Amino acid sequence: MNAKIDIALTLNGEAVTGRAEPRMLASDFIRDVLLMTGTHVGCEQGVCGACTIRFNGVVARSCLLFAAQLDGAVVETVESLGAPHDLNDIQKAFRKHHALQCGFCTPGFLMTVSEILQTLPLSTDHEIRDALSGNLCRCTGYEHIVRAVRDLVNQRDGVQA
Amino acid sequence: MNDAAIPKDTRSAPAPETSRPKYIGERVQRLEDPRLLTGTGRYTADIRFERMAHLAFVRSDQAHARILGIETDDAATFPGVIAVLTAQDFSEIPDLVAPSRMKNYHPTHCPVLARDTVRYVGEPVAVVVASDRYLAEDAANAIVVDYEPLGASSDPAAALLGDAVFLHDEVPGNLVLERSFATGDAGSAIAGAAHVVEGRFRLRRKSPMAMEPRAYVADYDRGRDALTLYGATQIPGVVRDELAKLLNIAGNRIRVIAPDVGGGFGGKGSLYPEEIIVAALARRLARPVKYVSDRLEDLTSTSQGFDEYVEARLAFDDDGMFIALDAEVIGDIGAYSIYPWTAALEPVQVASFLPGPYKTPHYRGRVRGVCTPKPPTGPYRGVGRPMAVFALERLVDMAAETLDMDRAEIRRRNLVQPDEFPHRIGSGIIWNHSGFTECLDAAVKAVDYSGFKERQLLALEQGRWIGLGIGSYAELTGIGSRIAVAPGMPINTGNETATVRIDATGAVIATFATASHGQSLETTLAQIVAEELGVRPQDVQIVQGDTGMTAHGTGTYASRSAVIGGGAAILTTRALLKKVKRVAGRLFDVDPDRVETGDGEIYVPGTNHRIGFDELARAVYSDMATLPLAARETLESQENYDPVLGTTTSSTHIAEVEIDPETLSIRLTRFVVAEDCGRMINPQVVDGQVHGGVVQGIGVALLEELEFDATGQLLSASLADYLIPTSAESPHIEVIHLETVLPDNPGGFRGMGEGGTIGAPAAIANAVADALAHLGIGISELPITPSKLHRLIAAKNLTKDRE
Structure with missing residues (x-):
């Protein structure tokens, strides 16, 4: 059970390899083996959403995946978005609307938002709240996160706020 | 305290009238955001060192029980295990005791690992040190604790009854504290009143539930006998002060740093056995030690509220x-x-x-x-x-x-x-x-x-x-x-010291003993310093949450940091501005009162005297020719504020x-x-x-x-x-x-x-x-x-x- 295996994947556009026990969680593998610590661990039960990544293009809880399942996969984490001096539009909207306080849940929210902007109409704030309800935040009360997403949806749809 | 008759605007000492840009009151975008939005923040769990060992705790599955024995031999043979420790291995560390001058209060004694008795489900009983967290947990699962249940009342009203089991020998009747308040004669007034409403209200116990579970990493420098503890805490200063006592280390050999902290809400505002053990083991094993609690541990061992x-x-x-x-x-x-x-x-x-x-x-x-x-x-x-x-x-x-x-x-x-x-x-x-x-x-x-x-x-x-x-x-x-936050408690939370300095490059650094964990203090304190000094908020580096930088300070809790930290920021920056004006007055050969600052420039209105803070710093620190020795004062001020x-x-x-x-x-x-x-x-x-x-x-x-x-x-x-x-x-x-x-x-x-x-x-x-x-x-x-x-x-x- 404890014999390590080789895992090769594409992480944020780069081909990487790492060794891990098959039982290791993908969240721990990304953080402790591949040393990308932007993905956070909040509950290890798939409830809080802090560890949300894109797994073969689809958002997934990295705490509910094993490292072994990442072999051959294309994975994107928060580090795939903009850089501190070159934020992407989602990050800029979060900053503009003060949609983060302690920042611990933020990487998970950013990954979720990156998907729902592509897949959902989000025509009402109610719909935005439903789409975000798989990510927990204890600081913001969600109000400013909803405003940031509303702003992004308006940009996407060419709607004047 | 009589504010009543005094009109608005004279209550707070207003900033001196200048044409300088205002930042207090503005929706300045947060300076901490770029790193937190890009996964480049540094929370305690992100910190790693070479040869770092990992802890897993064995926690009580009984509420109140006597420990008859702890079987650790098997666990000690597990792969990767460095040590398995129980209470007897920490006998040199005094129990955690919260004293108070309050009457009718009985402090409790909390050992860092349960000694003879456990008193709640989740209380740490043993700890495994291993080369990897997975291996540490494997070994922790192999430890068998033999308990004899002692019974106790889970309901507080029942715990007060005469036949209740005592949880602590030193707390008679389970009554830890009693206090009364009285003004007038409520009993008679109620008896004589036309109307009375009454109720029995109950609030159920909560978890502060910060998104980041508690976590600690200690790094020990054997050559210097110096310990650095990184912790998800709201109160690094309190932790440093108490650790120095409990571990018998001089304060200048122990440094407690709260890096990026993922929320607290009070749950990271107390001293915990786990952080004492992490610090003690790093020193004992002479290697870095890390412990990150999982959500179950956080829900059962982080302080709870409202009950x-x-x-x-x-x-x-x-x-x-x-x-x-x-x-x-x-x-x-x-x-x-x-x-x-x-x-x-x-x-x-x-x-x-x-x-x-x-x-x-x-x-x-x-x-x-x-x-x-x-x-x-x-x-x-x-x-x-x-x-x-x-x-x-x-x-x-x-x-x-x-x-x-x-x-x-x-x-x-x-x-x-x-x-x-x-x-x-x-x-x-x-x-x-x-x-x-x-x-x-x-x-x-x-x-x-x-x-x-x-x-x-x-x-x-x-x-x-x-x-x-x-x-x-x-x-x-x-x-x-x-006014103590809690009556008769052992620490002074009522003041804050700020240090603001301009370094040799002209950059501004402001140091506080606060510990922001989501409150945006890196931005709001920078807004205050920037407005008072005449620079831009993004030019002010706020340093906080690091006991190596301050003599005393308790942290961030109780809605205190904006009022007390902000107050200290204002007093200190005003003192520094006086020095800036004095030096600039000398450089420009004008009365210091004529010198103005704003957006990073120091100037005299109506003249061509205009320099940057970098030029001022060079004149003071590096350029030996410009200022006479007596005029070369340090561009640094420190003031304390106590409301x-x-x-x-x-x-x-x-x-x-x-x-x-x-x-x-x-x-x-x-x-x-x-x-x-x-x-x-x-x-x-x-x-x-x-x-x-x-x-x-x-x-x-x-x-x-x-x-x-x-x-x-x-x-x-x-x-x-x-x-x-x-x-x-x-x-x-x-x-x-x-x-x-x-x-x-x-x-x-x-x-x-x-x-x-x-x-x-x-x-x-x-x-x-x-x-x-x-x-x-x-x-x-x-x-x-x-x-x-x-x-x-x-x-x-x-x-x-x-x-």
Whole structure:
């Protein structure tokens, strides 16, 4: 059970390899083996959403995946978005609307938002709240996160706020 | 403290009139955001060192039991295991004891690992050190602890009965503390009053539940005998001071750093056995040691909050004027009295804040803190006041109902009026001028208050149950050294020292002993320093949360950092600006008073004298020729600020709810906050604090409950069972800011980090009770959930049937 295996994947556009026990969680593998610590661990039960990544293009809880399942996969984490001096539009909207306080849940929210902007109409704030309800935040009360997403949806749809 | 007659603007010392850009009051984008948005923040769990060892704790699965034996031999042979330790291996570390000068208080003794007895499920009993966390947990699972159950009462009222099992030998009758407050003669006044309402109110135990679980990493420098502890803590200074004592290390050999911290809400505001063990083991093993708690550990071993019964009576006359309030408070403090706050912090504040923002001549309140076999309680956002406001505001609504009086009107009549400040309430707290009536009026005006009754009747005809509830409160924030946060506690939380310096490159560094964990202090303190000094906020580096940088300081909690830290920032930066002007005056050969600063430039208006801060720094530090020796002063200032007393923040919350008559689900349809937090440093940050606080208050009212069985086992020990609000349950929140008379402190700031959680539970409870008024059902316990509503309605129907 404890014999390590080789895992090769594409992480944020780069081909990487790492060794891990098959039982290791993908969240721990990304953080402790591949040393990308932007993905956070909040509950290890798939409830809080802090560890949300894109797994073969689809958002997934990295705490509910094993490292072994990442072999051959294309994975994107928060580090795939903009850089501190070159934020992407989602990050800029979060900053503009003060949609983060302690920042611990933020990487998970950013990954979720990156998907729902592509897949959902989000025509009402109610719909935005439903789409975000798989990510927990204890600081913001969600109000400013909803405003940031509303702003992004308006940009996407060419709607004047 | 008499603010009443003094007009606005003279209360706070205004900044000297200059043409310099204003940053205080602006929606400056946060300076901490770029790193937190890109995964480049550094939380404790992100920190790693070569040869780092990992800990896994074995925790008690019994609530109250004697430890008969711990079998560790097998575990010690597991792969990767470096050491397995139990209480006897830490015999040199004194027990954690929170002393207090308070009368009728019995401190408890909490060993870093349970010695002979465990007192709650989750208490650490043994620890495994291994090369990897997975291996450490494997070995921890192989440790067998033999327990003999000792029994105990999980219910605090039962724990006070004569035949109850004692949890601690040194706490007779499980009564950790008792305190009484009295003004006038509440008993006689109630006996003689025209009307009395009463209730037994219950708030269920909560978890602060920061998104980041507690985590600690210690790095030991053997050559220097120096220890650095990185920790997810709100109080690095308190941890450093106490660790120095417990581990017998000089303060200059131990440095406690709070790096990026993922929320606290009070849960990271106490000293924990795990951080002592991490520090002690790093030194003993001479290698870095890391411990990151998982969510189960966080829910069972991080301090919990709000667990009280309040039995209260409110007497009033035919005009609805309050005459007397009488209350018995029983606080379930859990197994230990937590360091540094003591178990008094939460329940005593319930009794001391219970009279609220109203003028009630007679008050008697008694509080008893009882130990039970549950995790220790500690600070949680709002501390005491959510329970006090819930109980009082329910009584106020019940009084209005008795007289068939409007609920806003009865509050308006009893609130301390603008010309009546300062006002001393029955527990001795003094309210200074704050917008009590103004907040109520603004909130009522924002909603369709007068039309609500009609909407409610119409909805009822359509089979929909809707309700509106008001929660008004006042709180003390930015508390100075004369009022302890908790009575007689062992630390001074009432002051803050700031150091602001301009380095040799002309860059500005401002150092504080605060420890931001989401409060945006890197931005708001920078706004203050920037405005006062004449630079831009992004040019100010805020250093905090690092005991290596400050002599003393306690951290960030209790809505203190903007008021006290901000006050220190203003005093210190003004002192530094004097030096800047003195040096520049010398350089320009003008009177220093003629020198102005702004946006990073130092100049004399109407002349061509204009230099940057870098040029000033070069002249002072590096260029030996420009200034004579006597004029080369250090561009650094340090000032301490102690507000001595506190400042009063006030607010009214209004909630509207709709209850589905079939499923009994409770939906918030509107939420309005009108609050007076004085002068805002950054309105967007203020809004964010209010929103977050309100949603935690929604959790208090509708969702969150740490449910224990009769033996002290936690039944809601995961985030699938302990439900915090998601975006779907959270309503849009409207915030109205009022700035009435500014408080008497350097910035005119009032603390506002906790208020959202204080007002929301009461407003929601009153709204739910209003929606159920046609059934004659009151709300006396929170959280109120669909299943509890079902039981209330079923019980009511049963009573009706009997009648």
